[in-house]
Amino acid sequence: MNKISIMRRLAPFILSICLLAGLSSAVVYDGIDFRDGASAFADEVVSYNPTSEAMGHDNPSMALGIPDYTNNTNFVSLGDEGILVLKFTDNSLTTSGNNYDDLRIFEIGNKFESVDVYISKDGINWIYVGNTTNSTSGIDIDAYKGSGGVVLGAQYSYVKLVDRLPHESDTPTEGADIDAVGATSSKPPAPEGIDEGALEAISSMLPTIITFLILALVIAGVIGLVILFKRRKA
Ligand SMILES: [Ca+2]
Numbered sequence: 001m002n003k004i005s006i007m008r009r010l011a012p013f014i015l016s017i018c019l020l021a022g023l024s025s026a027v028v029y030d031g032i033d034f035r036d037g038a039s040a041f042a043d044e045v046v047s048y049n050p051t052s053e054a055m056g057h058d059n060p061s062m063a064l065g066i067p068d069y070t071n072n073t074n075f076v077s078l079g080d081e082g083i084l085v086l087k088f089t090d091n092s093l094t095t096s097g098n099n100y101d102d103l104r105i106f107e108i109g110n111k112f113e114s115v116d117v118y119i120s121k122d123g124i125n126w127i128y129v130g131n132t133t134n135s136t137s138g139i140d141i142d143a144y145k146g147s148g149g150v151v152l153g154a155q156y157s158y159v160k161l162v163d164r165l166p167h168e169s170d171t172p173t174e175g176a177d178i179d180a181v182g183a184t185s186s187k188p189p190a191p192e193g194i195d196e197g198a199l200e201a202i203s204s205m206l207p208t209i210i211t212f213l214i215l216a217l218v219i220a221g222v223i224g225l226v227i228l229f230k231r232r233k234a
């Protein structure tokens with residue numbers, strides 16, 4: 001077997017190994033480890049509502065993907081109390097099961113400007129998960145578990161950032177200046193069209209359904225025995 005045919009036979013294996021290595025490679029940004037690499041970051045702009053009229057940095061797609069702020073570009077300013085909604089499409093945000101930070105908001109500028117952070121499965125029903133406290137702020141979403149709150153292991157596709165007062169800086173960088181939003185606790189994309197609420201409701205009803213089925217089987221058995229007994233007697 002010559003060298004060329006050996007290489008041809010090995011090529012699929014080498015390619016698979018390279019692909020697997022690429023898919024699972026963790027990447028460090030600003031000292032923060034993202035186990036899903038670049039895919040851990042927000043992928044799509046859902047809405048952008050800056051409240052300042054004269055924005056110089058008003059392209060919301062600058063908040064997508066990996067942190068890439070450089071030379072006063074590649075970020076979006078929210079304006080005082082402005083709102084930005086982003087979506088994860090090739091991944092989703094989830095809980096870590098502990099108090100480690102699950103979501104990172106990269107904010108740039110000389111003055112740190114805080115945002116309130118909300119997450120959602122559907123982009124309609126939102127859960128408040130605290131506010132940022134520094135320029136690479138981490139949010140532990142497990143801290144917001146509970147009734148009407150975060151569900152352990154659930155997949156959240158949407159993140160909403162709302163600029164907080166006080167007024168810290170003027171146009172063109174009024175309000176929080178967002179470079180990137182990434183999930184350090186990242187999962188595959190949330191399945192579309194599956195209502196997790198309905199699944200939870202069904203699973204909570206499961207014991208009642210099983211009890212009812214067992215009862216129905218017992219009654220059917222008793223009726224069958226009575227019929228059999230009467231036939232033998234006749
Ligand atoms: Ca992503």
Ligand SMILES: [Ca+2]
Pocket residue numbers: 095096097098099100101102140141142143
């Ligand atoms: Ca956590």
Ligand SMILES: [Ca+2]
Pocket residue numbers: 062063064066067068069074075178179180
């Ligand atoms: Ca950016």
